[in-house]
Amino acid sequence: MRRELRLRRVERLLLVAVKLLDSIDSIFRMRRLRPMLASLAISLSLLPAAAAQRESAMDLHGTARVGGRPVQNAVIWLDAPSLPAAPRVGPRVVLDQRNLAFSPHVLAVRVGTTVDFPNNDRVFHNVFSFREGKVFNLGLYPVGTSRPVLFDRPGLSRIFCNIHPNMAAYVMAVDTPYFAVSDQAGAFAIRGAAPRDYRYHAWRPGGMEISGDWTPSADRLAVDWP
Numbered sequence: 001m002r003r004e005l006r007l008r009r010v011e012r013l014l015l016v017a018v019k020l021l022d023s024i025d026s027i028f029r030m031r032r033l034r035p036m037l038a039s040l041a042i043s044l045s046l047l048p049a050a051a052a053q054r055e056s057a058m059d060l061h062g063t064a065r066v067g068g069r070p071v072q073n074a075v076i077w078l079d080a081p082s083l084p085a086a087p088r089v090g091p092r093v094v095l096d097q098r099n100l101a102f103s104p105h106v107l108a109v110r111v112g113t114t115v116d117f118p119n120n121d122r123v124f125h126n127v128f129s130f131r132e133g134k135v136f137n138l139g140l141y142p143v144g145t146s147r148p149v150l151f152d153r154p155g156l157s158r159i160f161c162n163i164h165p166n167m168a169a170y171v172m173a174v175d176t177p178y179f180a181v182s183d184q185a186g187a188f189a190i191r192g193a194a195p196r197d198y199r200y201h202a203w204r205p206g207g208m209e210i211s212g213d214w215t216p217s218a219d220r221l222a223v224d225w226p
């Protein structure tokens with residue numbers, strides 16, 4: 001707390017210095033100093049927030065199982081209603097088309113994420129989603145090119161190809177930054193969540209969505225389908 005106060009004071013002093021330089025700028029032409037001081041003030045103002053976030057955030061680990069056996073491609077997410085909404089223009093991630101398959105088979109994204117669907121195969125594909133979640137049809141586009149889809153609301157989208165009936169993928173869009181997909185050992189890690197009680201949800205291909213309460217202090221989250 002005291003450190004933060006001290007930082008605030010230094011920051012205020014720097015801002016005063018910037019203003020002072022502003023006024024004598026025309027006389028002494030110290031233009032190069034001004035942006036330097038300004039950026040120093042900005043980075044100082046960010047310091048306490050970054051430190052607070054580092055102290056409280058943690059990685060939440062768990063295992064997903066079906067009938068006691070580890071299961072890959074399960075999506076696990078934590079409700080985070082108190083967090084600000086995702087930025088409208090969020091990050092971009094890739095759902096690749098290669099060797100007549102989508103990769104990854106299951107993709108989890110936060111609402112507001114744009115997914116790029118590049119065709120890195122040797123043949124044409126026609127990617128579409130028609131039932132629920134995000135409905136779209138990307139049509140045919142040449143090998144080596146890509147089409148973007150913005151996932152702007154939560155839900156599950158089933159992704160298919162018009163030409164190759166064996167191609168299928170899932171995009172699960174969730175309204176939270178805290179989510180993960182389980183690996184081959186059923187393990188998952190949700191990064192950077194504050195340590196508090198959570199309502200969790202989990203879904204997997206061919207399985208129902210399940211949910212429950214979880215207190216991170218009680219070690220790993222066990223997500224079990226019967």
Ligand SMILES: [Cu+2]
Pocket residue numbers: 124125126161162163164167
């Ligand atoms: Cu195809």
